[in-house]
Amino acid sequence: MNLSTEAKVGAVTIVGLLLLAYMIVHLGGFSFSDKGYPVTATFNQVSGLKEGNLVRYAGVEVGRVQAVSVAPEGVKVRLLISPGVKIPQGARFTIGTDGLLGEKFINILPPAANSGFLPPGAQVRGEDPQGLDQLIATADRVLLDIQALVKSLNDVLGDEKVKGAMKQTLLNARQITDHLNELSASLARMAQSSEGDIQDTVRNLRAMSGSLRDVAARVDKLVANVDNNGQTATDLRETLANLKATSARVEKMAASLEGVVTDPETSRNLKETLRNAREASEKANRILSKVDGVKAEAGIEMLYDTDNHKYRSSADVRIQTSPRDFAVIGVSDIGDSSKTNFQVGRGEGLAGRAGVIDGKAGIGVDAKLGQQLRLSVDAYDPNDVRVKLRTQYQIAPDTFVVGQVDGINKSADTSTSVGVRTTF
Incomplete structure (x- = not known):
């Protein structure tokens, strides 16, 4: 069968029209029969939403807007949900926009917990979108607040006294930084120059312990x-x-x-x-x-005289004849001048002593400051009164750190000693 040229051209034209109609129907979303189930959402305002806009559930296309109508309670939007898609109860219905000026669409957000699904023909309440007018009004309020803040800052920072104070603060900060740099350099030089002294001190402490x-x-x-x-x-x-x-x-x-x-x-x-x-x-x-009821406690100590650079050792026995009465017998500066100590005293937290102190007649007072710290003051030698201050801090059950200043009332003869004491 031979077709004429006119017939072939007509057939090609008809096929093209059919393809064009199919593309229009398919791409345009036209349907000759409604497939799916309706859900009606009511909004206070829809911001330009119209029939044919998409319906998305969590970003996935699940239907289209079938109709938009005005009702006394607001704007009713009839949604046609695709077959097989189930919308959970409690889902949020909002109006979104593709881009800043793009097409509107209904956005359905899933709930935190699923308690069932919406039946066909369900009525839900939609959430109003943030319109451009509301955003502009909010932006205006924010701009007014910013202007008020800028004005306040200008009032504060524009004051000449504030400017002068800020400049002075910056200058002081710069001076402090310079002083800190000088202090760091001085400390570095001091540490370098004192390295030998530190080593000598360590050796002296070792000799003292021996x-x-x-x-x-x-x-x-x-x-x-x-x-x-x-x-x-x-x-x-x-x-x-x-x-x-x-x-x-x-x-x-x-x-x-x-x-x-x-x-x-x-x-x-x-x-x-x-x-x-x-x-x-x-x-x-x-x-x-x-x-x-007699109790005795013996003690020995080794002190280093930081002014005369020499060591001194002492030993004593404290005899407690009652809870408040005691006697102290001992010798200080053993091997050097060997001064005798013999005192009797009375008291507990605050005790007084009288007798021989460093070979001279004298009196003393002892005070306990807490469980670990003890402070003592001695005054002796009636012909040339000397005052001795002594502190003793317990660092272990039978070990104490001792600090002692002799001749505190005589600046020319004042000497400071530090060391350790042990009791048994």
């Missing part, structure tokens, strides 16, 4: 010899106990003879014997009670 260990050994040996491993105290207790027992026996013997003796002289002697025996027994009882 000397302190030797002194501790000597004092320990001295205490052991005096105490004889506790035998001295044991012998003293036995002697007092024997004295008490003897006095009791004498008293019993005298009492038994008192009713037999008739001679007046013998009777007086017997009564005197009874009285002496009773007094001896009472004294023995008092001495025994005191001996049982």
Whole structure:
């Protein structure tokens, strides 16, 4: 079958028209039958939304706007949701824009929790979009606030006094920076020049600890010899106990003879014997009670005289005869001038002492400041009064850091010493 040229041209034209119609229907979203289910959203205003605009759920196209109509309660927008798409209950319906001046569309945002799905024909309330007028009004308010802020800043910063103060502050900051740089350089030079002194100090501390260990050994040996491993105290207790027992026996013997003796002289002697025996027994009882309550604490220390650059060692024994009464016996500057110390005192938190201090008559006061710090002041040598200030800080159960200033009332003879002390 041969077609004429006119027929071929007509057939091609018809096919082209059919393809054009299909493209228009397909790309334009036209449909000859409504597919899907309706949902009606009510807005206060729709900002130019019109029929045929897209409906998106979380950014995915799920339908189109089927109709926009005005109602007493607002603007009703009929949405046609594609078949198979389920919109959760509680979803938010808003109006969005593609770009700044693009086409409007309905944007559906999913809820935080799903409690079911919207049925066909459901009625929902949409959220009003932020229109350009509202944005402009907000921008105007913000601009007014900015203008007020700028005016306030101009009022403050425009003051000549404020300008002068700010300039002076900047100048001071620059001077402080220069001074800090000079201080850093000085510290660096000081550290470099003092490196040798620091090493000498470390060596001196090592030597001081060795000397302190030797002194501790000597004092320990001295205490052991005096105490004889506790035998001295044991012998003293036995002697007092024997004295008490003897006095009791004498008293019993005298009492038994008192009713037999008739001679007046013998009777007086017997009564005197009874009285002496009773007094001896009472004294023995008092001495025994005191001996049982006696506590002794020995201590040694090593100090470094920072003014004369020499070491001094001392040792002492503190005898506590009661909770408030005590005595201190010791020797300071062992091996050099060996000055004797012997004082008796009374008190607890605040105690007073009197006796021999560094070989001279004097008095002293001790004060406990808390659990670790102790402060002492001594005044001695009535012919040339000298005052000594001493602090002692506990850093371990039996170890203390000591600071001492001798001759604090005599500027020419003042010397400062630091060191450590240990007790046992």
